[in-house]
Amino acid sequence: MSSLGTRVRRAAMVGLTAAALTGLLGASAAAAPFEATAPAALTSTTDVYIKDVTADVGVQPHNLNPLWASPDIKVCPNPTECAVSQNPVVGVTNYIFVKLRNPGPYGSGVGTGTLQVYRTTPGGGAVWPTHWTQIGAAYVTVNPGVTTVIIPWTGVPGPGHFCLLARWVSATDPMTIDGPDISLNTRYNNNVAWRNVDSVQLGAGQTTPAGRPFAIGNSLRVPSRNEVVFNAAEPLQAIGGRVVVDLGPELFERWRAGGAVGNGVRPIGRTQVEIVEPTRASLGNLLLNPGERVQFSLLFTAEVASDREIAFNVTQFGPDTSGAKSTDLGGVQYLISAAKR
Structure with a gap:
């Protein structure tokens, strides 16, 4: 990984740690907020990312908004990718298309890992992982370029309106934080994306x-x-x-x-x-x-x-x-x- 990538990731963690300490100092020890946890290693050798917004190029953290309308997550009624994401049809198999992009700014080479997709009730404040239900997962090899992964969604429950979360989990491309706040996880991890469009x-x-x-x-x-x-x-x-x-x-x-x-x-x-x-x-x-x-x-x-x-x-x-x-x-x-x- 380049020295620039290392500096950006470490700077992100320093900023987050300082903010977390500020929050802890403002609360009593008995009522401290949850702390986001970082992996032991802050470096990576590969860097696969999912866009949060159209202008996203994988930099983490970023200030692009809204965080929760990823163009790289799409729901379609059949296994052929549709032009525009659609609301899932209740009770039948739908298909979730997720685009994985390689490389991002913090690594290079072929990425291997698991793409996980989750759902929750539409809205905000969904605690990770408490309020999320897994839809499916796939082990994927991601070559340079754009790889589209299809996750079948069987037996969609009613009423058919959900927030969707995609997570790229890879030993060579770890999360910088993986705490209870999905908004922080998404902004600080280019391998987490979120789509709430209805x-x-x-x-x-x-x-x-x-x-x-x-x-x-x-x-x-x-x-x-x-x-x-x-x-x-x-x-x-x-x-x-x-x-x-x-x-x-x-x-x-x-x-x-x-x-x-x-x-x-x-x-x-x-x-x-x-x-x-x-x-x-x-x-x-x-x-x-x-x-x-x-x-x-x-x-x-x-x-x-x-x-x-x-x-x-x-x-x-x-x-x-x-x-x-x-x-x-x-x-x-x-x-x-x-x-x-």
């Missing part, structure tokens, strides 16, 4: 909303306060779009007890709030217990037909195990379209 195809004027699950979690050993931010690439009103967040009785009560902190939202029922700001809104001061992950629902409707997709991002922000007070803990990009009934 197509929401609505019927214009349809009164029954399309529902999607979303979960927020806390990887710390102490309670944490979190925010959920809603961003649209353009106003959903362009298709008469409406988004209602059903927090459920317990999370709604926590939001209310925390001061009902929010922007661009309004309560509309005993457990629901409506997103009224066209392009940005938020729900804040949401209390989560240590290690907890709580699910709520997003309800989408549209009144006007449209031949284009509108990207609507939902992201959890909160503290992580590095000591950061508010960072991207994960989210989902919903691609919303409305067809004529």
Whole structure:
């Protein structure tokens, strides 16, 4: 491995260690946060990577966003790669295509290892490995260039909406950290990638909303306060779009007890709030217990037909195990379209 690669990896670990110490100093010994663990060796001889975003060239860590929309992970209904990733079909075999790229900036040569693919409920704060279920794995030899690996996904459970995680595990290309925060693992390891993209195809004027699950979690050993931010690439009103967040009785009560902190939202029922700001809104001061992950629902409707997709991002922000007070803990990009009934 080049001396440049060694310096970058070691610099990444130094930065992470300093941040972790900052977090530890701010908590009592009895309530210390989880610590990300590093392998004994920080060097590698090979470097296979998976893109987090289109501009990703394998540098770790990086500041590219969103972390959770990897273009190198794709779901298709059959073993022939589709042009655009699709929502999995419940109850049948689907296929996950993952692109492994060789070499990255920290090694060279043929890489050998195991590609592992996992799933969890869409959203943020999924603790690794507690909240993740393995879909499949394959032992792979990765020659220079791009190798596409197909992982069959049998018996997809309902409702068919998931976050996906791909991990390249290799003795000659170790993880720099492998802690409970998927966001940190993804940013600091070029052999970890994450995809949370969901197509929401609505019927214009349809009164029954399309529902999607979303979960927020806390990887710390102490309670944490979190925010959920809603961003649209353009106003959903362009298709008469409406988004209602059903927090459920317990999370709604926590939001209310925390001061009902929010922007661009309004309560509309005993457990629901409506997103009224066209392009940005938020729900804040949401209390989560240590290690907890709580699910709520997003309800989408549209009144006007449209031949284009509108990207609507939902992201959890909160503290992580590095000591950061508010960072991207994960989210989902919903691609919303409305067809004529």
